[in-house]
Amino acid sequence: MLFIAILLVSCEDNVQPSEVDWPRVKTTSFTPVNNTSIRVEGTITQNSKGSQILEYGFLIGVGGLRPNLNNNQGIVIVESQNGKDFSGQLELPNTNPFSVFNVRAYIVTAEYTVLGNSITFKISNLD
């Protein structure tokens, strides 16, 4: 009884339900690794239909436009860590301290490519 209670309490349930057919992904955070690269983290926030995720990755773009699969200036495909959270290391397209970068997580299923929210930053603001 005690074991079941501990197990039941310890399992976190952070995934939201959804009525849409595609899973949703969120770019959660990034941290600088060195002057030329950053580590980005993403998470699956919804997957009510239980779609199989075939690919997890991150995109980076320069300037005001949010990167997509066509206009990105850097891409990294990563292994999922636990089926929900994933992270990867991205090389910055340039080292201009005043460049504005946009980074976002994405996932690919058999039917959809889903792009998460975009996080904007400058190298000069990283420290």
Add this chain to the structure above:
Amino acid sequence: MLYDYFCKKIHFIKMQQLRILSLLGLFIVSLSPNLKAQSDWLDGFMVKLDGDTIRGKVGYQGNASHYSNFLFKEDKNSRLFSPNEVLGYGIDNIRSYSSQVVKDKFVEVVATGPLSLYRENKTLFIQTENGEIYSLTSKQQREIKDGVEYLNQSKKWKSILYGIVSSCDINPEDIKSLSFNEKNVLKQIKKYNSCKGSTTTDYRNKTFKKTLVDYGILIGRRNSELDISSVDGITKFVDGSYKTSDYVFGILFDFRFPNLSDRISLELGLNHQSSLLLSKITRSANLIREIVNRFDAISVPISLKIIIKEGSVPLFLQTGITLQNYYNTSSVLYTDWRIGNVIEISERDRAFDIERSRSYFWSRVGLSKSFKGLFKITLAADIVFPGSGLLNSIEKFSPFKQSGISLILAR
């Protein structure tokens, strides 16, 4: 690996509620040894047919059945006694019953003296010094006067009462103005006994001296509806009706005060409910908005419970206030742009800013069935009266309506 498997399974079948139930179950189990002391076996006595009084424990039954039989135990074994087996029985400081007034029935002893008063539900019995027994009831009767039908209380009991006490120079006008209740009749009996130079022993003991506690668990299903509308009347895209149906789990403690009333009790509970209000708004084939509101609430319902119809399956009404604490809330707005098979998502937290604490009035009506006095099963309909202001926004009006059914297992 095994842990992950269990966690995924648990998530899949929405077991969060069960987690809470397990904890509540553990809580109940841990409380049980302490609560056994609050059993309904109360100190009392019975008077055998030969006049011997035996002390022991009497099973308190908070309903009309104590007029037909009673449970008594001297040691570990209990037995049900009927009126033709004993002269009477009593529960210390609560009440006593006699089998010598009405054939095959126990009646509650209200007062004794030259004139004695007994009661069975709404019927009063007066026993005179020479053993004659008079039954007093006041029934409603229809009367037609000048073509108009009136509903009157029967006045026959007043004539009977006056006939009994008239030898003590009691003013008939005093009785004429009385309404039928135990208090008024007892007052006349005390006057009579006093006039005869004797005292009246009053067996009523209207205090909170004894408190009995029932405890149990509750499983229910609640339909919730959150109506979002703009105060200024201009429709926003989030406006609409958000509906959900969720389980509620809880524990409850029912405090009964047998000295005061068999019908009224005070109930205190602790409930848990997770509500998930999901709304998908499709403005066009390319733009889909979805709002996911989640409220995890712990509530403390405090209520008065009144048995409105006694019997083997009593009907009760319960009403009070519930203090809700939304300890875990989220309100996320997802905006999805769809171009072919590519979906671009933006996400906004706190789409609605939800208040942490609210209180609501609530009511429950239900039926209970006791099984051998060991446990009780209750089926009830609940309504939580809608209260506005769940959303902390001056431009939004949001009554939160809730209704549902509950199954309660108690002892």
